[in-house]
Amino acid sequence: xxxxxxxxxxxxxxxxxxxxxxxxxxxxxxxxxxxxxxxxxxxxxxxxxxxxxxxxxxxxxxxxxxxxxxxxxxxxxxxxxxxxxxxxxxxxxxxxxxxxxxxxxxxxxxxxxxxxxxxxxxxxxxxxxxxxxxxxxxxxxxxxxxxxxxxxxxxxxxxxxxxxxxxxxxxxxxxxxxxxxxxxxxxxxxxxxxxxxxxxxxxxxxxxxxxxxxxxxxxxxxxxxxxxxxxxxxxxxxxxxxxxxxxxxxxxxxxxxxxxxxxxxxxxxxxxxxxxxxxxxxxxxxxxxxxxxxxxxxxxxxxxxxxxxxxxxxxxxxxxxxxxxxxxxxxxxxxxxxxxxxxxxxxxxxxxxxxxxxxxxxxxxxxxxxxxxxxxxxxxxxxxxxxxxxxxxxxxxxxxxxxxxxxxxxxxxxxxxxxxxxxxxxxxxxxxxxxxxxxxxxxxxxxxxxxxxxxxxx
Ligand code: PXG
Numbered sequence: 001x002x003x004x005x006x007x008x009x010x011x012x013x014x015x016x017x018x019x020x021x022x023x024x025x026x027x028x029x030x031x032x033x034x035x036x037x038x039x040x041x042x043x044x045x046x047x048x049x050x051x052x053x054x055x056x057x058x059x060x061x062x063x064x065x066x067x068x069x070x071x072x073x074x075x076x077x078x079x080x081x082x083x084x085x086x087x088x089x090x091x092x093x094x095x096x097x098x099x100x101x102x103x104x105x106x107x108x109x110x111x112x113x114x115x116x117x118x119x120x121x122x123x124x125x126x127x128x129x130x131x132x133x134x135x136x137x138x139x140x141x142x143x144x145x146x147x148x149x150x151x152x153x154x155x156x157x158x159x160x161x162x163x164x165x166x167x168x169x170x171x172x173x174x175x176x177x178x179x180x181x182x183x184x185x186x187x188x189x190x191x192x193x194x195x196x197x198x199x200x201x202x203x204x205x206x207x208x209x210x211x212x213x214x215x216x217x218x219x220x221x222x223x224x225x226x227x228x229x230x231x232x233x234x235x236x237x238x239x240x241x242x243x244x245x246x247x248x249x250x251x252x253x254x255x256x257x258x259x260x261x262x263x264x265x266x267x268x269x270x271x272x273x274x275x276x277x278x279x280x281x282x283x284x285x286x287x288x289x290x291x292x293x294x295x296x297x298x299x300x301x302x303x304x305x306x307x308x309x310x311x312x313x314x315x316x317x318x319x320x321x322x323x324x325x326x327x328x329x330x331x332x333x334x335x336x337x338x339x340x341x342x343x344x345x346x347x348x349x350x351x352x353x354x355x356x357x358x359x360x361x362x363x364x365x366x367x368x369x370x371x372x373x374x375x376x377x378x379x380x381x382x383x384x385x386x387x388x389x390x391x392x393x394x395x396x397x398x399x400x401x402x403x404x405x406x407x408x409x410x411x412x413x414x415x416x417x418x419x420x421x422x423x424x425x426x427x428x429x430x431x432x433x434x435x436x437x438x439x440x441x442x443x444x445x446x447x448x449x450x451x452x453x454x455x456x457x458x
Contacts, residue, residue, distance in 0.1 A: 010050045013038050024159075042069025045429045045436050047416070056415045056440045060429045063233055063265045063381075064291035067338055067347070068429035074297045074337050081333040090119075090327040099327030102336045106304065109274050109339060111283065114304040119326040123264035123290035124158025126301040127227075130286050131162045132321045134225045134258055137309055140316040143221070146257075150214055151227040152188045156234035157262055166227055168235075184218065186210040188232060189240040192374045192385065192393060204241030208248045215255050225258040225285075226251075230276025233265035236423040237383035239376045245280040258285045258309070264301070265381070268292030269342060269430050272352035272379035279378055285309050292430075295338045300331040347430050351379050358434055362441045363426075369445075371402070371452045380430055384448070386422040396422055405454055409447035415440055417447070424448075 014035045022028060023036075038050035045068055047055045060066060067074075081098060088096055099119065107115045118133070120126040131149065138146040151157065153168035164172045165179035168188070173179055189207035191200045198206065215223050226248065232238040252259040261284035266276025270292065273279045277287070286309060290301035305313070313319065325331070342348060356379040363375045363382050373387030386403060388396045396402050403419030410417040410424075418425045428440060452458035 010038060011035075013050065044068045044070065045432050045440075054414060055411075056428070056436065056443070058410075058415050058417045058426045058428050058440055058444070060427050061296045062291070063270070063427045064296035066268055066270070066292040066430045067295040067297075067341060068431040071295075071297075071338075071341065073341065074295070074334050077333050077337040078298065078330055081330045085329050087325075087329065089324065091322060096327065096329040096332075098329045098333035098336060102332040102339075105336055105339055106302065109343065110287070110304050111275065111278060113283070113306045113308070114287065115307055116305045116310045118303045118305065119328075119332070120290075120301040120303070120323055121299045121325050121328075121331070122158070122301050123262075123288060124160040124163040125323060126264075126288040126290060126303050127157050127166055127262065128160050128162040129303050129321060130227075130260055130288055131166070133286065133303065133305065133309070133313070133319070134260075136316075136319060137258065137312055138224050140312055145221050146224040148182050148184055148218055148223050149225045149227055150184045150186060150211065150218075150223060152232070153185050154188045154190070154235040154238065155185075155227075155229060155232055155262075157227065157229075158264075184214060186214050188235065188238055189244045190238050191241055192376070200241035201243045204243030205247050207240070208244050208251060211248060212251045212255075215251070215257065220255040220257070223255065223257050225260055227260040227262065229262045229264070230266045230280050231271065231378060231381065233381065233425075233427070234420065236385075236420040237377055237381055237425055239378060240280070242280070245277070245282040249282045260284055260286045260288070263287045264290045265292075265427070268295075268339070269348035269351055270379055270381050270427065272348070272356045274348060293338070294331065294335040297338065298331045298334045300328070300335050342430075351430050355430075355432060355434065355437065356380055359428075359432075359437050359441070362437065366445065366448065369448055369452070370457045371448055371455070377426070380432070381427045382425070383420075384424040384426075384444070386424065386448075386451070402451060402455060406447055406451040409450040410444065413443040413447050413450075415443045415447070417444060 017036045018032045039047050040050050041048040045056055047057050103117045106117050118129055120129055151166045155168040157163045157166035165183040168185045187210055191203045195203040261277045263275050267289040271279040277284050285306045287304040294300045366372050366375050371386050372384055373390045373393055374385040376383050388394050399421045403422040406424055407419040
């Protein structure tokens with residue numbers, strides 16, 4: 001490899017990227033024709049690109065930069081830890097101080113009964129770990145037939161083989177053979193699309209009972225766990241009705257099925273509580289977390305294991321699973337600093353009582369817009385659903401076109417909003433202030449207007 005030290009312009013960096021870099025979930029030919037955008041700097045809720053454009057990051061990177069960009073404390077902690085002890089493994093009866101300190105802190109900020117963590121490096125990896133833990137759990141409980149895991153259509157649980165199998169994304173399964181055997185799916189609790197004339201609460205109960213129907217179809221003796229995000233993020237911020245999760249929990253307990261909350265997006269304050277399961281009033285047996293755990297400053301993830309599961313596994317011999325970087329000292333030190341700041345600066349309380357309600361209230365006012373069928377969300381995550389005919393909740397025929405148009409207008413207006421089909425998604429850093437929310441949502445509204453004009457709807 002040769003390094004071209006003379007590289008100094010956007011077009012040169014784009015050429016290098018074109019020649020040598022394959023991007024995730026990307027049509028390479030299309031990107032290479034267009035040229036990639038190069039992000040060079042971040043501070044607070046703002047990003048700058050290599051052309052000097054300033055953007056408000058309405059997506060917190062990829063649902064992860066909860067603390068915002070440029071927190072020097074985190075960089076200092078990483079540098080200090082790299083100098084002290086850059087790496088040592090946690091396999092052979094050794095540990096390191098940041099890994100144990102973080103484990104202790106996690107037991108304090110997670111709901112009661114969660115006292116043990118198993119570390120990983122990404123949400124996908126930790127979801128693989130959960131699958132291994134669940135299979136092991138039922139073997140130890142001498143119910144080895146309980147192996148099937150149920151999750152939902154349109155869920156996103158990662159991109160490894162287990163993650164993609166747990167997920168309910170048809171376009172990922174198509175490039176399989178996926179899902180792997182033993183992964184089953186039920187319909188998502190999407191009231192706007194499937195609720196018909198039912199009230200949200202009635203629909204929530206109906207959607208939860210699809211789980212019971214599936215369990216009865218498969219036989220409870222074969223079902224190990226149900227797996228879900230409190231709010232489906234990548235699927236389009238699908239907020240379940242309030243009746244949904246308590247009923248799911250009742251069904252899981254009735255049939256002796258483990259309940260897993262994938263907190264990779266909802267965890268660490270996104271919905272206004274530390275964890276999404278607290279916002280929706282349920283008590284899972286296992287939780288996966290990543291993203292906000294380090295605010296994206298460094299890769300790290302974890303599985304929190306409730307005492308009722310951990311106590312069964314403990315004393316059952318060796319669990320033959322682990323990654324080189326489980327409990328990596330630099331990653332755990334940075335995560336510890338991040339979580340300490342979230343707690344000490346009461347950032348999550350502010351999302352719950354101040355910025356979250358303010359953000360949601362302004363967004364709800366967008367429902368008067370000709371292009372907007374529904375606004376949904378909790379805390380600092382939301383979706384603006386674009387529709388062709390709002391009176392009849394009718395989607396556009398060419399799904400994704402309006403969303404892509406709106407996303408491009410957002411970029412022209414200095415904000416980053418992500419489009420999932422025709423749902424515009426928002427998930428800004430949790431440190432966003434009221435004036436910054438005004439700026440973000442003012443530009444979002446302008447972008448909706450421009451899209452509606454393009455479509456001849458305004
Ligand atoms: N669970 C959930 C709920 C996620 O959102 C993962 C697991 C996997 O995490 P890793 O760290 O392995 O990526 C995720 C990731 C999008 C988008 O387009 C969302 C994710 C990843 C990439 C793109 O919204 N979420």
